[in-house]
Amino acid sequence: MTYARIEIAPSILASNFARLGEEIRMVEEAGADVIHVDVMDGHFVPNISIGIPVVASLRKATRLPLDVHLMIERPEEYIEDFVRAGSTRVLVHQEATVHLDRALAMIREGGAEAGAVINPATPVAMLGEILDRVDTVLVMSVNPGFGGQKFIPGAVEKIRQLNQWRSRYNGAFRIEVDGGVDLENISALAQAGANTFVAGTSIFGASDPAGAARKLRKLATEALSQKV
Numbered sequence: 001m002t003y004a005r006i007e008i009a010p011s012i013l014a015s016n017f018a019r020l021g022e023e024i025r026m027v028e029e030a031g032a033d034v035i036h037v038d039v040m041d042g043h044f045v046p047n048i049s050i051g052i053p054v055v056a057s058l059r060k061a062t063r064l065p066l067d068v069h070l071m072i073e074r075p076e077e078y079i080e081d082f083v084r085a086g087s088t089r090v091l092v093h094q095e096a097t098v099h100l101d102r103a104l105a106m107i108r109e110g111g112a113e114a115g116a117v118i119n120p121a122t123p124v125a126m127l128g129e130i131l132d133r134v135d136t137v138l139v140m141s142v143n144p145g146f147g148g149q150k151f152i153p154g155a156v157e158k159i160r161q162l163n164q165w166r167s168r169y170n171g172a173f174r175i176e177v178d179g180g181v182d183l184e185n186i187s188a189l190a191q192a193g194a195n196t197f198v199a200g201t202s203i204f205g206a207s208d209p210a211g212a213a214r215k216l217r218k219l220a221t222e223a224l225s226q227k228v
Contacts, residue, residue: 006220007196008213009034009067011178012058013049013147014200021061023204030210031217034067034089036178036198038147039082041072044096045145052078052085059086067196069117069178071144072096076103083110091115091138091176094126104133115176119144120152124161134173136196137162142179147200151180156192163193186216190223 010027012020012035024035035058040049058066065088072078075092076099082090090107094116097103107114115136116127120143127137139162141155155177162175177189178198186197199216206212 005195006190006217006224007033007174007176008217008220009036009176009196009198010203010209010213011036011038011147011198011200013038014204016204023209024058024062024064026210027203027213028062028064030213032064032213034065034196035062036067036069036200037087039068039070039072040145044073044093045071047145052081055082055087056085065089067091067176067198069138070096076106079103079106080110083107083112087112089113089115089136091117091136093117093119093144094122095119101130101133104130108133115174118158120154124158124165128165131165131169131171131173136174136176138176138178138198139194140179141177141181144179148205149180151182151185155179156185156188159189159192159194166193181216183212183215183219186219187223190220191226 010032015023040047042048067089068087069091090112092103104114113135116134117138119140139155139158141152142149175194176196177194181197181199182202203209203212
C-alpha cells in the first residue's frame, strides 16, 4: 500500500504572525490539507520559533491536522507536551536523538502520528531500521532553521529512493518534503514519490496565497496522474 493523496501543507513560519488566524482561514478556504508548524530551539538549528502554547492556540483555531516539526535537541523531553497541545503528527529528526525508535514510540503511545526527519546531509539509509514504525518520513530539501532558502536538488533522489523502499516492502508511510518547494519543482517531487508538500514562502509570500496553494495542488496532482 502507498499513499496517493496529495497534501498541501502551508508552513506558518512564512506567515504574518500578526494576522495568523486570518491567514490560516485563507489557506483553509484554498483547500490546504495540513498546517505545518516549525518548532526551533536555537540549538539544534540556528533560529528560535514557536512552542507549545502556540500549538495549543492553533489547535483551537483550525480543524486541519497540525504537522508539528520538532527541530529541537532532546525531543523526547517535549513530545508528550506537544501531543497534549493538539499535534496531529509529530516529526523528530534522526540527527537530534540517539533513541529515534523510542521517540517514535512515545509519539504513537500519546495518540499522534509519528514521523522521522532527515537533513540534506543525512542518507536515507539511516532510517532503514524504523521505516516499518513511521507514519511519515520528512525529507528536508534545505538546511533547517530558516524559511525562504533555495531548494537542494538532491532531495529528489532521496524521495525516489524512499518511494522504492515503500513499494518494495509494501509500506504505508507518507513521504513529505520541506524546503524551497514551489511551482518550479513540485511536479518533479510528486513524480519522485512525495505526497505531502510543505510550502511557506511560495504560498504566504505570493501576491495571492490562496491561488498559489491551488496551483501547487494542481501541478502535484497532474504529475501524480502522469506517473507510470
